[in-house]
Amino acid sequence: MKKIILNKNNRIKLLGLLLVLSPVFAWSQKQTLSLDQAIETAKSHNRELRIDSMGIGKSVQQTAITRGLLLPNINLTGQYQHYFQKPVFFGLNGNSSSSERIDYARFGGEDLAGAQVSLVQPIYNSGAKQEIQRRRLLEKQSVLTFRQKEIDVVAQVKQNYVRQLVLSERLKLQNESILRNRKALADSRYLLAQGRGLRVDTLRAYTLVKNLEPDVLRLTYALQISQQQLRNLLGDVSETEYVLADSLELSPADSIPSESGTYRLSVQQRPDLQILTLNKEISDKEIELYKSARRPVVNFVSQYQLQTQTNQFRFGNAAYPPVFFAGVQFAIPIFSGNQHVNRIALGKIERQQADLIYNNAQENLKTEVKQILASLIETSERIKTQRGVSQTAELSYSITKYRYEKGVSTRLELTDAELALTTAKANYLESVFDYLSAKIELDRVTGSGI
Structure with a gap:
């Protein structure tokens, strides 16, 4: 009876544990994902891309704010004052120089009120126009920054996807090797139990199996980390396990482009190089902006005003005489402590710096293109070699296994053939990964990754 009660309690605890963990199990679900789906999801939900897209909106708003410098500025103001002692006016005794005393009197009401509507319309402001043009260039720059980030994110998604495919194949290969061993x-x-084998052969086989097991653990954790990185790239906050729908594919017909053509394409299409070109234009606009600060500013001004005075808050019986005027206001800078001169000199230095940065980026691009194309050539040749080595190793293992089963080959020869087969296939997978990584990097460098 006691055992029955204990079993019932265990079942209740197990049921409660399952109820608690059921949301976790339901949340961690599998989802099939192709490379194209991963790229589109990353474009829509990647957090870094969303941040940069907000940067575009900020630049647009900054341009709109600056454009307001050329629009009219209309203000409505009003005031009310109560005097406990009426305002004082001096000079009522005239301009007599014999009197040392200047008489005064108090006039007006105790309560004063007024309202004004003022208008300021810029007529000539060279600095505002230069600033608007500069802001438009910054707006283009934010769009190019977003495009560059999009290219980088797409390259990261492709790289992660290919890495997971290669890791899965490596894990599969390692498990096959463990099964054989x-x-x-x-x-x-x-054979050792039958007295027909040597103990050293058993120890060698045991050692080989144990040496392979840590690699399985390493590859498993590498896959889990890659899955987490993929979720971050896709903007996925859940624990979804993605099942990759695509497979490793090589296109033998793909030709390696020329170095000069790749360089020209990169200069034309890469957003980061276009950003550096825009930096030079922005520096020119800043120099013009600093120069415009030395030019006059002309505004049209106008104001309509109502004012009144009364006593004991009798505003209903008070008079409201209007005052209206319109005119032109101008300001000519004469001396500002050499600030304008120094800012122009600073702008010229920044312009020279932008030229040097752009030229340096071009030289670095030449080196980068050469390195990527060399990697493509080297990995494509390595794939051809490793493919042949893998086929040879597989044939050698089959022959050695057949000979071993017939009692012609030794266990050591079969072990060496199995190790050579595993190594050849692993090297082939590594060559494929390096080749696909180089192609992804080539798309990123040329700005055609999206």
Whole structure:
């Protein structure tokens, strides 16, 4: 009876644990994902891209704010004052120089009120026009920054996707190798028990199996980390496990472009180089902006005013005489402590700096293009070699296995053939990964990754 009660309590605890963990199990679900789907999801939901897209909106608003410098400025103001002692006016005794005393009197009402509507319309402001043009260039720059970030994110998604495919193949290859070596270990133990095998063969087979098991753990954790990185790139906050729908594919017909053509294409299409070109234009606009600060500013001004005075808050019986005027106001800068001169000199230095940065980026691009194309050539040749080596190793393992089963080859020869087969396939996968990575990098460098 006591055992029945204990079993019932265990079942209740197990049921409660399942109820608690069921949301977790339901949340961690699998989802099939192709490379194109991953790229589109990243474009829509990647957090870094969303931040940069907001930067575009900020630049547009900054341009709109600056454009307001050329629009009219209309203000409505009003005031009310109560005098406990009426305002004082001096000079009522005239301009007599014999009197040392200047008489005064108090006039007006105790309560004063007024309202004004003022208008200021810029007529000539060279600085405002230069600033608007500069802001438009900054707006283009924010769009190019977003495009560059989009290219980088797409390249990261492709790289992560290919890495997971290669890791899955490596894990599969490693498990196959462990299965073969475990079978060899079981055969060695059987022969040792029958007295027809050596203990050293069993120890060697056991060592090989144990040496392979840590690689499985390493590859498994690498896959989990890559899955987490992919979720971050896609803007996924859940624990979804993505099942990759695509497979490793090589296109033998793909030709490697020329170095000069790749360089020209990169200069034309890369957003970061276009940003550096815009930096030079922005520096020119800043110099013009500093120069415009030395030019006059002309505004049209106008004001309509109503004012009144009364006593004891009798505003209903008070008079409201209007005052209206219109005119032109101008300001001519004469001396500002050499600030304008120094700012112009600063702008010229920044313009020279922008030229040097652009030229340096071009030289670095030449080196980068040469390195990527060299990697493509090297990895494509390595793939051809490793493909042949893998086929040879597989044939060698089959022959050695057949000879071993017939009692012609030794266990050591079969072990060496199995190790050579695993190494050849792993090297082939590594070559494929390096080649696809170089192609992804080529798309990123040329600005055609999206």
